[in-house]
Every structure is written in C-alpha cells, then in structure tokens.
Amino acid sequence: MQIPKSLPEFYTGSPVDAPDLRYRSAFLDDLWDTLEAKHVLLTAPRRTGKTSIMDHLRAFPKSGYAVVYENVQDLDHPAEFFAALLSRFYDEHPKVFRDTLGKSWDLVKIALGKIKEIGISEFKVALRESDPDWRAKWKLHGERFLQQVRKHDTPILLIVDELPDMLLNLKGGDPELLREFLAWFRTQRQNPKPKQDKVRWLIGGSVNLSSTLDSVGMVDLINDLEDVPLPVLTVEEVMDFVSTMLTERGVGLDPGVPARLAARLGRPIPLFMQMITQDLYRRWKKRERALGVADVDAAFADLVISNAARDKLQHYYSRIARYYDGSKVSAAHTLLSRLSLSDGGLSRSRLLQDFEQILAAEGVAWPAHQRKQQFNQLLRDLENDFYVAEITADQFDFASGILKSWWKKYYA
Ligand SMILES: Nc1ncnc2c1ncn2[C@@H]1O[C@H](COP(=O)(O)OP(=O)(O)OP(=O)(O)O)[C@@H](O)[C@H]1O
Ligand SMILES: [Mg+2]
Secondary structure (H helix, E strand, O other), X not given: OOOOOOOOOOOOOOOOOHHHOOOOHHHHHHHHHHHHHOOEEEEOOOOOOHHHHHHHHHHXXXXXXEEXXXXXXXXXXXXXXXXXXXXXHHHHOHHHHHHHHHOOOHHHHHHHHHHHHXXXXXXXXXXXXXXXXXXXXXXXXXXXXXXXXXXXXXXXXXXXXXXXXXXXXXXXXXXXXXXXXXXXXXXXXXXXXXXXXXXXXXXXXXXXXXXHHHOOOOHHHOOOOEEEEOOOOOHHHXXXXXXXXXXXXXXXXXXOHHHHHHHHHEOOOHHHHHHHHHHHHHHHHHHOOOXXXXXXXXXXXXXXXXXXXXXXXXXXXXXXXXXXXXXXXXHHHHHHHHHHHOOOOEEHHHHHHHHHHHHHHOOOOOOHHHHHHHHHHHHHHHHHOOXXXXXXXXXXXEOEHHHHHHHHHHOO
C-alpha cells in the first residue's frame, strides 16, 4: 500500500516539523492572540511538545513578526544570553538585523566589520571581540539592543527556550546576579507596556519556574508573564493519532487497539505515544497480520526495557536530583517507588504518613504544620511535573503508565 505523502513520520525525540504538527492549531491561534497584548510563559513538562510549538511560531509567524528562537539551557550569564540572542537574530534575519541594529549601534557595526574583514563566522564571537568588557556591561548592551529593535517597524518575537535552566545555572553561580537579572528583565518587559512594545517575549521550559523561584523568594519577578500551559492531548486525540498513523500505513487493527493504547498510556506524554505507536507499526511490518489488544500490551512491556526508552526514562529519575530541593529529593524518589508498587495508587493521607517517616529517618525535625506544607508542595510539584495525577478524590497514582512500570522495574 502507498503511504500518503502528507502522513507524518514518527517523531521519537526531535521536535515535530511545523507542517507535521497536529492537534495544536486551536492552541496556536490562542497563543498568537495572547501574544498581541502579553509576554508569555509557556509551561509544560518534559517531552510534551513545547519546542515543536515554538518551531511552528517560527515557521509560520503571524502579524509580520520576525521570530528569533534560542535555547539557553547551558548559559550561565546574562551577557551570554544577549550574545546568543543577537547571534541567532543575525543568522535568521540578516536583513532586519542590519536595518535595526547594524546601522546605528557602533558595537554591532564593529562586529559586522570583523565578520567581513577577518571572516569570523559566528556573530557572538565577533561581538565578544568587539568589546572585551561585554560581560560586565550586559545591562547597557541589553538595553541598547531592545531600544534599537523598538525603533524599527518589524515586530520581533524573542523565543527563549529552557530559560528556567539558565536561571538555575545563575542561581548556582551567583544568586545575587540571578536577582539582578530577573529584576532588570522584568523592568524591560513592563516598560513600555507589552501592547505598545515592538518586542514580545515567549519564555518556555519544562522546569516549574514558579516553584523554583518561589523557593528563593523571587517569584514576584516573573509574575507579569502570562502563564500559558500547553494542553495535554485528549484521549480522543491519542486514539486519532494511533488509528491514523497505523491505518494510513495499511495496518489492520482490532477496533479496541487505540482505546487500549490510550488507557495504558495514562496521561499522555506525546513522546511515549509516538514510541509505542511506532513499535506497533514495526510489529505489524514483521508479520503483516492485524494488530490486537495483546500486541499493545506486548509493546508496552518491550518499551519499558528497550534501549530507545531507557535514556528518555532515566531522565525522569535524574531530573529530581537537579530540580528538587534538599530533603525533597529522597522523599520524591521514595514516594514514587511506593506508588509504583501500588495497584491503583495511594491515598493522600497514606502518602503523608510515608513522607513523615522519610523525614524522621533522615533526622529532619520540622513541626507538624511545616511537614504538611512541605508535603503539599512536593505533591504539587510532582503533579505539575507529570509524575503523579489525582486519579479520584484524594487518591494519587503515576500519571504515565510507562513511567510507572519502568520505575517499578528499576527503582522500587
Ligand atoms: N502534537 C504532537 N503530536 C504528536 N507527537 C508530538 C506532538 N508534539 C510533540 N510530540 C512528541 O513529543 C516529542 C518531543 O517534542 P518537543 O521536543 O517539541 O517537546 P519538548 O516539550 O520541547 O521536549 P523537551 O522537554 O525535551 O524540551 C516529539 O519527538 C514527539 O514524539
Ligand atoms: Mg524542548
């Protein structure tokens, strides 16, 4: 059978190419509407499709925006942040860049000259060479950059992916610099007001920015951003994905297959939805007989122990140590282990008891109200990060079926 040309490939890790992105058109329309008047914080857990959304904004911009996208995960200084944004701007929109920045900003003129004369290929390198004090003068240069852009007709959408990681890097290196940067950045976003501004910011990341900044008393420095959560794919969307991706490839399916897959997936992490569906397709290719519900169960069992899934799943375990505070690391690991062993999840009061035991074993002597408050915060973080979901009133379980089986196998 001929596979239709318009049928997307399976994406099992990289962002989905803009023309292949499905189930997001209403969200994208709303997002563009929100950007008319606001700066946006796009939040969603790991592997759920944030970068795919950002790539779509870049590929199909509205209202004449020039879109600049940069992933700042590994940066650890505000000066690097602006150098990276400028460099990307130069690469992606050379003409707008020259018109807005290259004509009347001496520093950029010198950098452009260096590129021409000595063939430096990266703009950020040329920039650093043009001003050895670049790092110390980040505020000055940042302000100048925004001022210049604001004078031009073309509106600019600056997309900053994984900003929470950069903020954590800053916090680790110099907490005062983190505060200074956040305070400065907030002022830039409010003056002029977004509606009157040519510059729009869209900030994204999979780390829960509010709770990270809350723990260091800085959450007020981002509360002007419009918090836009990326919607979770619905059961209908998951079932549609499974049936179209398979039947349009000529795969025969028992009618119960899509529903079984959706049920086993639990709260769908789109990456896992893709991996399981691809696995089913490969099974079918080997034998070319219609797939049944038992094939779905076999695909799940295999995925949990496959090499392809291991790194992706391992990440969910390791990220707790990086992003959760102090004694919450071992508490999170232990609570998740207990949940992974349960049949249908555990009640809130049972989890609180377990949490108190863990604290006692670690010699943490908090008063009762503090224990309860820390517990509630931990449970909220685990919910926001997609580890757990409240399945019925006061009863919690792993949000993802795959993660639960994997956790049980390797960590419980
Ligand atoms: N609309 C969608 N339909 C189907 N699958 C999707 C969709 N969006 C994302 N995915 C799946 O999720 C994976 C990750 O997408 P993407 O990189 O955009 O997510 P992310 O949230 O930015 O991930 P990370 O947390 O790693 O940065 C893709 O490889 C694909 O498997
Ligand atoms: Mg991403």
